[in-house]
Amino acid sequence: MVAALIAALLGPLAPQAAALAPQAQAHDQDPDRAVIGGYPVRAASHPWVVALSSRDRFGSSRSGQFCGGALVGPRTAVTAAHCLSRNVLGVEPSQVRDLRVITGRGDLSGTSGKEIPVASVRVNPEYDSGTNKGDIAVLRLSSAVPQKSVIRMAEKNDPAYRAGTPADVFGWGDTTGSGSYATTLRAARVKVMEDAVCARAYPGSDKGTFDAATMLCAGVESGGRDACQGDSGGPLIASGKLVGLVSWGVGCGERGRPGVYTRVSAVAHVVRAQGG
Numbered sequence: 001m002v003a004a005l006i007a008a009l010l011g012p013l014a015p016q017a018a019a020l021a022p023q024a025q026a027h028d029q030d031p032d033r034a035v036i037g038g039y040p041v042r043a044a045s046h047p048w049v050v051a052l053s054s055r056d057r058f059g060s061s062r063s064g065q066f067c068g069g070a071l072v073g074p075r076t077a078v079t080a081a082h083c084l085s086r087n088v089l090g091v092e093p094s095q096v097r098d099l100r101v102i103t104g105r106g107d108l109s110g111t112s113g114k115e116i117p118v119a120s121v122r123v124n125p126e127y128d129s130g131t132n133k134g135d136i137a138v139l140r141l142s143s144a145v146p147q148k149s150v151i152r153m154a155e156k157n158d159p160a161y162r163a164g165t166p167a168d169v170f171g172w173g174d175t176t177g178s179g180s181y182a183t184t185l186r187a188a189r190v191k192v193m194e195d196a197v198c199a200r201a202y203p204g205s206d207k208g209t210f211d212a213a214t215m216l217c218a219g220v221e222s223g224g225r226d227a228c229q230g231d232s233g234g235p236l237i238a239s240g241k242l243v244g245l246v247s248w249g250v251g252c253g254e255r256g257r258p259g260v261y262t263r264v265s266a267v268a269h270v271v272r273a274q275g276g
């Protein structure tokens, strides 16, 4: 269990781990950061936000939460492909027998909402763990949620992808950059950034490469608002549509280091292939 947690903390990219220590201090004094620079939200108002859970792998104190996700069909949730990696789970996803999607539970220490067993998992066959391109997995649920709990996926050329569009990222992840995981659901208001800005922030080499075809990035110029470890797979919503999934970044909320998200419009075919 401990090994799995450490793996989850380190996440899929070594650069994140390297960046954790210095920026942890910057946010240490501020207990109210979550997601980074976020605010509490009610799960009932955002029913498509789900927690991915395995108590076997991650313990029961926070309902076994280890990643986020979004409901895109009554029996279909999406999350990040890297959430189902051996690196995060410690084992192959098929060996995790209590993989569940939790809906309607803002407070992970409680029992509200529903825990729905995952019937099958499809990791995007085009996902590349080296570059993080195509970071999406589709989860088929064993029972259906109401249609009103489902969020629409943005399509290619959706105006929501225009730079400057306000967007909200949701999750139960680290609120400080130093491993303090939230118990209750939070959101942070960011904005979609220009691809050129993202490319400049992540030109490659040791820190990861931004790929505009399969990723978008979002943040605020001054930093201080972002997703963080544990938010992966969770939704980025703009204009009432799902535009991104929390994927990677260097540190959390650092100036000049926006969060990088899976571009949902670029991977919608993976969802359709699963019958979602």
Ligand code: ARG
Residues within 6 Å of the ligand: 008, 011, 012, 173, 226, 227, 228, 229, 230, 231, 232, 233, 246, 247, 248, 249, 250, 251, 252, 253, 258, 259, 260
């Ligand atoms: N890979 C991380 C996870 O597993 C998400 C990192 C997002 N980082 C960021 N700065 N936006 O939870």
